Amino acid sequence: MSLDSYYLGFDLSTQQLKCLAINQDLKIVHSETVEFEKDLPHYNTKKGVYIHGDTIECPVAMWLEALDLVLSKYHEAKFPLNKVMAVSGSCQQHGSVYWSSQAESLLEQLNKKPEKDLLHYVSSVAFARQTAPNWQDHSTAKQCQEFEECIGGPEKMAQLTGSRAHFRFTGPQILKIAQLEPEAYEKTKTISLVSNFLTSILVGHLVELEEADACGMNLYDIRERKFSDELLHLIDSSSKDKTIRQKLMRAPMKNLIAGTICKYFIEKYGFNTNCKVSPMTGDNLATICSLPLRKNDVLVSLGTSTTVLLVTDKYHPSPNYHLFIHPTLPNHYMGMICYCNGSLARERIRDELNKERENNYEKTNDWTLFNQAVLDDSESSENELGVYFPLGEIVPSVKAINKRVIFNPKTGMIEREVAKFKDKRHDAKNIVESQALSCRVRISPLLSDSNASSQQRLNEDTIVKFDYDESPLRDYLNKRPERTFFVGGASKNDAIVKKFAQVIGATKGNFRLETPNSCALGGCYKAMWSLLYDSNKIAVPFDKFLNDNFPWHVMESISDVDNENWDRYNSKIVPLSELEKTLI
Numbered sequence: 001m002s003l004d005s006y007y008l009g010f011d012l013s014t015q016q017l018k019c020l021a022i023n024q025d026l027k028i029v030h031s032e033t034v035e036f037e038k039d040l041p042h043y044n045t046k047k048g049v050y051i052h053g054d055t056i057e058c059p060v061a062m063w064l065e066a067l068d069l070v071l072s073k074y075h076e077a078k079f080p081l082n083k084v085m086a087v088s089g090s091c092q093q094h095g096s097v098y099w100s101s102q103a104e105s106l107l108e109q110l111n112k113k114p115e116k117d118l119l120h121y122v123s124s125v126a127f128a129r130q131t132a133p134n135w136q137d138h139s140t141a142k143q144c145q146e147f148e149e150c151i152g153g154p155e156k157m158a159q160l161t162g163s164r165a166h167f168r169f170t171g172p173q174i175l176k177i178a179q180l181e182p183e184a185y186e187k188t189k190t191i192s193l194v195s196n197f198l199t200s201i202l203v204g205h206l207v208e209l210e211e212a213d214a215c216g217m218n219l220y221d222i223r224e225r226k227f228s229d230e231l232l233h234l235i236d237s238s239s240k241d242k243t244i245r246q247k248l249m250r251a252p253m254k255n256l257i258a259g260t261i262c263k264y265f266i267e268k269y270g271f272n273t274n275c276k277v278s279p280m281t282g283d284n285l286a287t288i289c290s291l292p293l294r295k296n297d298v299l300v301s302l303g304t305s306t307t308v309l310l311v312t313d314k315y316h317p318s319p320n321y322h323l324f325i326h327p328t329l330p331n332h333y334m335g336m337i338c339y340c341n342g343s344l345a346r347e348r349i350r351d352e353l354n355k356e357r358e359n360n361y362e363k364t365n366d367w368t369l370f371n372q373a374v375l376d377d378s379e380s381s382e383n384e385l386g387v388y389f390p391l392g393e394i395v396p397s398v399k400a401i402n403k404r405v406i407f408n409p410k411t412g413m414i415e416r417e418v419a420k421f422k423d424k425r426h427d428a429k430n431i432v433e434s435q436a437l438s439c440r441v442r443i444s445p446l447l448s449d450s451n452a453s454s455q456q457r458l459n460e461d462t463i464v465k466f467d468y469d470e471s472p473l474r475d476y477l478n479k480r481p482e483r484t485f486f487v488g489g490a491s492k493n494d495a496i497v498k499k500f501a502q503v504i505g506a507t508k509g510n511f512r513l514e515t516p517n518s519c520a521l522g523g524c525y526k527a528m529w530s531l532l533y534d535s536n537k538i539a540v541p542f543d544k545f546l547n548d549n550f551p552w553h554v555m556e557s558i559s560d561v562d563n564e565n566w567d568r569y570n571s572k573i574v575p576l577s578e579l580e581k582t583l584i
């Protein structure tokens with residue numbers, strides 16, 4: 001390998017296009033960003049989107065202009081783009097681009113010496129619609145219902161496509177356009193996701209969908225690895241034009257390399273003539289590629305809401321979460337669990353505690369009292385459990401509610417509901433515990449058997465129910481992740497991550513890191529590994545490559561493996577199941 005080869009990762013998200021460069025030691029060496037609202041104000045977007053009631057869309061031309069702009073920044077910075085060996089990237093998921101029949105010939109012009117900018121070649125004529133639905137759109141309730149009815153309900157839908165029908169998912173969005181905009185739909189020759197739209201521009205011809213991102217469409221039969229005939233038929237039956245399979249280019253791409261970067265970028269910005277393009281993927285999928293995650297590893301993102309991403313080889317779908325094909329590990333999946341309540345709910349308890357004190361904690365958003373209470377084991381709260389959902393929750397799917405109960409530690413059954421616990425400080429411990437325990441029981445069916453067992457005398461035959469899963473407690477006692485990685489704002493809070501780590505109970509360590517670049521970085525790593533693997537320079541799979549080469553110094557090991565505490569929380573699984581049964 002030449003000493004100075006570089007790899008680029010794009011991140012085409014809702015509000016910006018970022019482009020990050022790493023060297024062959026996986027060190028970040030350069031970064032440029034275009035912010036849509038600020039740098040491209042003539043599109044008049046608000047935070048990158050147009051909002052008309054429930055309909056939320058992005059102008060496609062803006063992304064083309066942003067691509068020229070971000071690369072001209074690299075050019076101006078005199079970054080040696082001729083040493084970039086491969087590019088890949090991350091794109092907002094679910095959005096769809098509607099190409100016209102002229103797209104292919106317009107893209108073809110990118111394979112000649114450029115005289116003008118991208119927008120001149122790939123002009124509005126290339127598109128049958130000038131905008132792409134954005135993931136925040138929620139205008140497709142009717143189409144989601146049609147999708148689920150077609151397949152036999154949310155559970156069957158999740159079994160088939162990895163997720164139940166969601167407003168933002170591309171299949172219902174396409175159906176809406178077929179129904180409400182028949183002219184634009186019939187003018188559409190090809191439909192891309194944002195990911196293969198960007199890949200197509202970079203290689204200068206239309207390329208198929210990237211398979212992992214295609215799992216965010218509610219159209220792809222994940223086990224059979226092909227589009228669902230029934231769902232394609234549903235879309236076809238809504239339009240005169242019965243060509244949805246052709247529009248989707250028949251099947252996703254399975255290659256690691258989509259092609260070589262086209263002449264436009266070589267001539268205009270000085271890219272290497274042999275620079276390879278590995279298919280762009282979705283942003284969450286790129287995020288798991290940015291960390292050395294292996295099977296049974298979990299990523300917990302503690303933001304305004306809590307999101308859990310994990311790598312699994314078990315296809316165990318649920319209407320309450322999402323499974324996608326893993327973008328770089330064959331026969332593996334990415335699980336994604338999105339909670340609604342996270343930081344906000346914890347902040348409310350923090351403020352309640354601060355109010356009690358005479359000092360000025362209340363105004364300072366100070367976490368001291370909250371954190372002391374989370375880690376204070378001097379007073380027992382072993383028979384207490386609470387759920388704190390100031391916003392309606394997705395997992396479990398219930399309305400906004402706060403509920404505190406006392407349970408019988410011998411049977412796990414709930415004895416009574418209480419308005420408050422013995423001490424307000426118990427809420428701090430109980431909210432973090434129950435948030436973490438909820439993550440733990442939901443990831444459990446996606447983990448391999450870890451040979452763990454409880455030392456407590458629990459009735460392992462008790463049936464516990466979480467969402468759509470019903471099984472004996474025993475099934476939850478032998479499942480532990482190997483490693484947990486914490487990211488996001490609240491991961492800086494030592495008490496919160498320590499408690500989460502205790503409850504989730506990873507057997508090989510707990511880590512935290514700051515990840516301002518995770519989507520773009522995942523793109524860089526995907527580009528690098530794909531090129532080296534595809535050209536037979538390395539033979540190791542993606543997860544081993546990243547574990548062996550990862551800059552581990554950026555990672556903080558936060559707490560030791562804690563078997564005792566993990567076991568302690570086993571006694572709260574039955575009560576949580578019982579408590580959730582009482583919520584609507």
Ligand code: XUL
Binds near residue numbers: 093
């Ligand atoms: C995932 C989702 C969002 C977008 C953000 O299902 O809708 O995370 O991908 O860009």
